Amino acid sequence: MKASELGERKLIKLLTRGLYKNPRVLVGAGEDDAALISFGEKELVAKSDIMFRSTHFPEGMKPEAIGRKVAVANISDLAAMGASPLATLFSFGLPPSFDVSEFARIIKGINAACLEYDAPYVGGDTKKAKELSICGIALGEIGRGEAIRRCNARSGDVVAVTGKIGDAALGLEILLKGMKTGRYGKLVNAFLNPSARVKEGRAIAQCNIGAAGMDITDGLFFSAGEIARMSGVCLSLDRWSIPISKEARKFAEEHNVKENYLLNNGEDYELIVTIKREKFEEVRSKVEDAGGSLIQIGNVIKGKGVLIDGRRVKTAGYDSLNYP
């Protein structure tokens, strides 16, 4: 069977079945946003994300933006666990004819993001390949038991997100279709110049109240579905409360894009979290103190899957083996 027929999720399930573990592995492959390993008095968080020219970098994406994107994608998984960034590594595949100054600009984009998140770029590798390939690795640390886990949602929790959903998915759409970006600069920028919600993730984890959560890089519905599946609950969302930007609404109206498209497509690095109801105001206030925001979009109830305004939604999300 071909990899594309099986799809990314089943492939991951297949590959993580029966892997060797030892007692220091607290969270292993396929179990959450990142791995969690016991390390002295703390826990080490590790995640790797790989991207390829033919799949991930639309024509016209500047080298600095490519670098930033890869760095932020990796750091975002630390944010989703609530970890403090520690360091990053980047390994490259380059075609022999690849332009050195373009490569230097990619590194510049990576390094700027590393500085922004205090996640110094400490190593990696460079090899010959058929296309530009960049594998990023983010390492972080977190106090024992503090990690935000996909499996922590409980019936009665509040569901919340850290910011607006859907801008980046539309931004990518605009770039892929080669549309003029002028009028939709904010949407395109959300795709090209993303931010990882590290401060928000840290603030939530430090409350140490067993929050659930992950980032929304594969779409809100998919992420909500993952939390529901891993926690054995249902996430019931209220459509009116999901924050969508004026620009995204306008673009969707003008181009006949259904709102569910925004909620079902990725590239946002916002977090979706679930928080114990009685702790929600306290956590929201900590996130605001850290300079972020936390917007309630629904509730955790008994059951399974994801509801929006009481109707069940598909949570398949974006499958990177079949994309675009």
Next chain:
Amino acid sequence: MKASELGERKLIKLLTRGLYKNPRVLVGAGEDDAALISFGEKELVAKSDIMFRSTHFPEGMKPEAIGRKVAVANISDLAAMGASPLATLFSFGLPPSFDVSEFARIIKGINAACLEYDAPYVGGDTKKAKELSICGIALGEIGRGEAIRRCNARSGDVVAVTGKIGDAALGLEILLKGMKTGRYGKLVNAFLNPSARVKEGRAIAQCNIGAAGMDITDGLFFSAGEIARMSGVCLSLDRWSIPISKEARKFAEEHNVKENYLLNNGEDYELIVTIKREKFEEVRSKVEDAGGSLIQIGNVIKGKGVLIDGRRVKTAGYDSLNYP
């Protein structure tokens, strides 16, 4: 300028110039076999190595051997620092048509190596790409100040290696030329089924005597040259003492391969180390207790570069951007 014109080493120099660091980074990008980061009472060691079908996996290399190779290449960098393996991550690029059962066999090879070195495979990523691409990441830990560093060699030290040099380079040659492997099984096996010198590295690091060292994946002369350059010394090697297998000598004779080819080409995962003369017997005995061996092949003297029997050798090694 094209990447291949600049070459791998200059490219790395370019990309690591001016990277952001913070005080927790003890060894950063381009400074040694792996990065070293302060983490509580210990130090975290991290390394990433990336490989591509078109560059690294000769025709006929079995999927299990591909998996093992990538895992061992990464774990070997932990060995070269003297670290204990902690965990590994692997990120994949797969063509959509890639066969799932072949992928499962690659994972099997990886997992077997992870078990062998107690370096559990804890995460990674899978994306669509033009060719099979595998990025491995090895994480390890080491006591404060114990790391074997490339810059630690001092005039008067003994130069030693942990095993035979050149088998793997010939094994690769045999595979690339499509020669029958029957008679040269041992050489081919050295390439296909390598071992990382973790026990040896650990034994040396635990002696805590400021040893220098690295692995020999880019050739003995290159590695000797790196230690010489980073330490500001000259490594003077004695040709007769360099351990070369009977099979390698025989193949070289029959096929008119110069001995320097064995010493100038990579794919061996043996370590080259330099040890204070008065400590050498003690360290050798610890390495032997751990089940390994340490063979003196020369001495560190004042000066620079690498000498063999008193004559200067080129230390350019293997450049993976220009290979094969």
